[in-house]
Amino acid sequence: MAWTNSKDAALRERAMAVIPNGMYGHQSVMLLPDDYPQFYDRAQGAYLWDTDGNRYIDYLCGYGPNLFGYGHEAIDAAYVDRMKRGDTMTGPGQAMVELAEALTAQVSHADWAMFCKNGTDATTMAMMIARNFTRKKTIVLAKGAYHGAAPWCTPLKNGVTEADRANQVFYEYNNVESLEAAVKAAGSDLAAIFASPIKHDTFVDQELPDPAYARRARELCDEHEALLIVDDVRAGFRLARDCSWSLVGVKPDLSAWGKAIANGHPISALLGAEKARFAAATIYATGSFWFSAAPMAASLATLKLIRDTDYLERTIALGERLRAGLDEAAGRHGFTLRQTGPAQMPLIMFDDDPTGAKAYFWNNALLKRGVYFHPWHNMFMTTAMTDADIDHTVEAADVSFKLLKAAGPLPPVEKLAFLHSMVD
Amino acid sequence: MAWTNSKDAALRERAMAVIPNGMYGHQSVMLLPDDYPQFYDRAQGAYLWDTDGNRYIDYLCGYGPNLFGYGHEAIDAAYVDRMKRGDTMTGPGQAMVELAEALTAQVSHADWAMFCKNGTDATTMAMMIARNFTRKKTIVLAKGAYHGAAPWCTPLKNGVTEADRANQVFYEYNNVESLEAAVKAAGSDLAAIFASPIKHDTFVDQELPDPAYARRARELCDEHEALLIVDDVRAGFRLARDCSWSLVGVKPDLSAWGKAIANGHPISALLGAEKARFAAATIYATGSFWFSAAPMAASLATLKLIRDTDYLERTIALGERLRAGLDEAAGRHGFTLRQTGPAQMPLIMFDDDPTGAKAYFWNNALLKRGVYFHPWHNMFMTTAMTDADIDHTVEAADVSFKLLKAAGPLPPVEKLAFLHSMVD
Known part of the structure; x- marks a missing residue:
């Protein structure tokens, strides 16, 4: 299926009428590469679907919350079970x-x-x-x-x-x-x-x-x-x-x-x-x-997984596989990445990219290939990712490096220059 | 079933170990009459059950959120349906x-x-x-x-x-x-x-x-x-x-x-x-x-009820029935209540009760009879209440007025005196 964004564009137009500037806060895509969708229809495991039906391997994980996969069965069941008995009551459960x-x-x-x-x-x-x-x-x-x-x-x-x-x-x-x-x-x-x-x-x-x-x-x-x-x-x-x-x-x-x-x-x-x-x-x-009880029940279920599973080692291994694969792919095309942070909370930037132009081009190309990366915010791994997801990401990155190389010199990212002028 | 509170007492003891002062914020019962339970097991419609199984008609309504009844089927279904498709995602729905x-x-x-x-x-x-x-x-x-x-x-x-x-x-x-x-x-x-x-x-x-x-x-x-x-x-x-x-x-x-x-x-x-x-x-x-989608879906379902039902007129009528019934019952026993605020958000205090002693005795007696009132915070009506609930409340109030009268002079409520000394 070809990548389209007509439904997202229509929603953005409606949003502009009833939400200041169409969106606010850390989930506004105003400062991201131009094709990033603003609205999402569905999330499951490691994947996110925008309202046009495009699927992404989501390396933002909701900007952190998705640790065990979107829609985790046991955690969500704990939430719903507790919700049905009473959630926001006159006192805690x-x-x-x-x-x-x-x-x-x-x-x-x-x-x-x-x-x-x-x-x-x-x-x-x-x-x-x-x-x-x-x-x-x-x-x-x-x-x-x-x-x-x-x-x-x-x-x-x-x-x-x-x-x-x-x-x-x-x-x-x-x-x-x-x-x-x-x-x-x-x-x-x-x-x-x-x-x-x-x-x-x-x-x-x-x-x-x-x-x-x-x-x-x-x-x-x-x-x-x-x-x-x-x-x-x-x-x-x-x-x-x-x-x-x-x-x-x-x-x-x-x-x-x-x-x-x-x-x-x-x-x-x-x-x-x-x-x-x-x-x-x-x-x-x-x-x-x-004092609402349902999120507390969900947190208890999450803590059980934190105690009883190898989730931490898994997210580290996935992050390391991604880091190594991206470094290799970048090198093949003559780029050097600055991959920093713990492997399971990676930040990926380009060396020698003062205006963000390389990052924005590359991230946008990855997006079109079903990979949701962020050019300047750290990302997150979830246990729902598989080695195949990582390998698909690395392949998409490889193609995107190739396109970046072919694109030649790129203009500065103006929205980033504007942002930096706003912050001291 | 006789009113007991052994499970609540056990939970409070555990809470004292792991929560500062055992509870904090507006749902702490530290400043309420002595028998108010701290922890709740269940809520449905207009009712609240504490962990010992005592049932209350809940006039606090979660301190406001419960407008259409705890566990409202259509609203909760909207929440769960949206949650299953994706709640806290990398962007809004x-x-x-x-x-x-x-x-x-x-x-x-x-x-x-x-x-x-x-x-x-x-x-x-x-x-x-x-x-x-x-x-x-x-x-x-x-x-x-x-x-x-x-x-x-x-x-x-x-x-x-x-x-x-x-x-x-x-x-x-x-x-x-x-x-x-x-x-x-x-x-x-x-x-x-x-x-x-x-x-x-x-x-x-x-x-x-x-x-x-x-x-x-x-x-x-x-x-x-x-x-x-x-x-x-x-x-x-x-x-x-x-x-x-x-x-x-x-x-x-x-x-x-x-x-x-x-x-x-x-x-x-x-x-x-x-x-x-x-x-x-x-x-x-x-x-x-x-930006989580599930509460937004629940809010849409709530707004539909706000537009399409007589919820407002119902809560007003329930509040007026309560107000009239309580005034009459108070008068029978020689008390005068100060019932202020809109009928659907009532505050009920006693005339001539400078230390809160009457209010605390009366509220505590009501609690033991299955009515959850608050002595100094406004309360809320929910559409899940029935005329029978109001009538039961007025009957319980009548008995509680009688007990208050029989109790004679009461000592000041020390915890209230302490609180007032903390606030300028």
């Missing part, structure tokens, strides 16, 4: 206690859990708890790290006031000296150090955490009686069956979770250590659907 | 466009829609859009009104900094002079006036909006080129099949929605007028599950 028990058993630094809906809810609660615990205000964050979409942390500043960003000091990820300088700048007012588990910022190479940096963050928090916060919303349970910083031997006081913890059902969480329990109990935190 | 079309057709002031998860998401976006639209900072809010659980608006101040509450001026709800004074205090910096559609603050009598106040709020926003924001999260579609302020003939620029718009499935929304479209399109707003 038993599943809330069971889930808090399961998460604190699974995550070694955690003694308690709170549940919410957005990753931003969890990071915002973490900030409030740190300020409540320390009775101090300043939070130290890595420059360029994403911690959510509230006024205190959005990447764009429209509608944000200076006061919203008060009491913040920034450091360079993985840079001990920079971190120490930021802590020094906080003086006697340090409430918390925020850290992403890996550097998974958009547009730049991903970096694993330097253990010396992670350990120093822990030490500085202890010296200043501040709290160490790991924002594991995006990477949680994708790097380890524990908090991601268990890999570098560092226990945070608080960790924020979301995305994959119920394989796509809406729930996020904040986990914390004993010492922060009272501070957590005395902030005001709530939401209309935070 | 067609339902997003359909829902934006349905809401803007239904709500007269609205030309566009954005979707999110928490009511707080919608009110926070409204604030950001107003600031982006006006390039001004000050928001004017009614003292004591609830607009969510972010640092800028929580009722408690733990973990909140002064900067989080910068650029805010307060007025007394329904008081034109107070509103004018607040706007004057904002000077040339007015970005928005926030208003609840009715005064539905906790602990105090509810008030319908004075049309003169609502019109003055509109005028002041127009004079200052600021935006008028109605926070319809709690009351949306419970007072009207349109924005609640359609009842007083005033169109806001932005309205925040949530709670009942998908009958308990997790979705909230911000609706806006044409003039705020560009400002809405240029803020950064997103969330992991904001």
Whole structure:
């Protein structure tokens, strides 16, 4: 079947009338290559179908939530069974206690859990708890790290006031000296150090955490009686069956979770250590659907798979197969890729591509061949992918490299230039 | 079956180990009469069953979401059908466009829609859009009104900094002079006036909006080129099949929605007028599950019932039957109730009950008789209630009044005194 997009175009036109700019947020394709569809009809396993019926192997995985495959039978059955007995009730179900028990058993630094809906809810609660615990205000964050979409942390500043960003000091990820300088700048007012588990910022190479940096963050928090916060919303349970910083031997006081913890059902969480329990109990935190039972049941089913299957090793093996295959294909056509991040959360960019022109051409060509890649956001592997999916991807990539080479010099990607002008 | 709570007690003990203070947020029963259960096993129609198997007619309705009955067949079927085809995908489904079309057709002031998860998401976006639209900072809010659980608006101040509450001026709800004074205090910096559609603050009598106040709020926003924001999260579609302020003939620029718009499935929304479209399109707003298709399908099914049934008239009639029955029963035993708010969103308090002692005794007695009331938060009617449910409630209330009278003088409710000492 030839690739068409007439239904998507019609939906976009309707969307322009009733949604600001036709779409907003991280799922807007406004900044992606021109042919990326905006609307999807169906998702199953590792695949996504747009409204025109085109099928894609989906390496975005819903921007993280799809860990065990879209429409996972056992997880969705747990959701529906619980939903039929009662979901959003006047109080929580038993599943809330069971889930808090399961998460604190699974995550070694955690003694308690709170549940919410957005990753931003969890990071915002973490900030409030740190300020409540320390009775101090300043939070130290890595420059360029994403911690959510509230006024205190959005990447764009429209509608944000200076006061919203008060009491913040920034450091360079993985840079001990920079971190120490930021802590020094906080003086006697340090409430918390925020850290992403890996550097998974958009547009730049991903970096694993330097253990010396992670350990120093822990030490500085202890010296200043501040709290160490790991924002594991995006990477949680994708790097380890524990908090991601268990890999570098560092226990945070608080960790924020979301995305994959119920394989796509809406729930996020904040986990914390004993010492922060009272501070957590005395902030005001709530939401209309935070106590709903069905996503908690789905998360329990997801945790069972996390405990009992080789999902982690499988996603790593799939990611490594993809990385090796793409490197080989790129080389055949004279290109060099910058493949960074853990294999199961890959970011794939071109060397020598300052305007994104190569990436946009290549990603668009892959899209037309049934592969959904992203040119500047890290991607995700799901256990629903097979070796055959990876091999098909590599073949599509090979053809797309060939087309890229044949295309010759390409104009800069104007929408990217515009975006970069908007961000400081 | 005699009322018991041993399973709930056991769950609470487990919860104390793994959840700060055993529970948090608006569904914690810490501040309710002593026998209120914390955990629930099941909900169906108008009823709620706790984990010990006790059944209650639930007048909290999940704190608002349950409008058409727990487990509504058509709404839940829409959710599950869409979920099986794909819920949290790498992009939105067609339902997003359909829902934006349905809401803007239904709500007269609205030309566009954005979707999110928490009511707080919608009110926070409204604030950001107003600031982006006006390039001004000050928001004017009614003292004591609830607009969510972010640092800028929580009722408690733990973990909140002064900067989080910068650029805010307060007025007394329904008081034109107070509103004018607040706007004057904002000077040339007015970005928005926030208003609840009715005064539905906790602990105090509810008030319908004075049309003169609502019109003055509109005028002041127009004079200052600021935006008028109605926070319809709690009351949306419970007072009207349109924005609640359609009842007083005033169109806001932005309205925040949530709670009942998908009958308990997790979705909230911000609706806006044409003039705020560009400002809405240029803020950064997103969330992991904001584009999930299943809650949107459920909301479409809910809107169909809102359009096609007499749900509104039914909930009003049920509320009026309850109000009349309770007044009569109270009078028989020499008590006077203060029943305020719209009949379908009632708040029921006792006259001459400064410490809450009467309310707590009476509510607890009702609970033991299968009626779930709240002593200081407004309640909600659902179409799943029947006249027989109301009559049973009035009978239980009658017995409870009798017991209250027999109990004689009661000690003050200490937990309430503690709470009031925490809030300014």
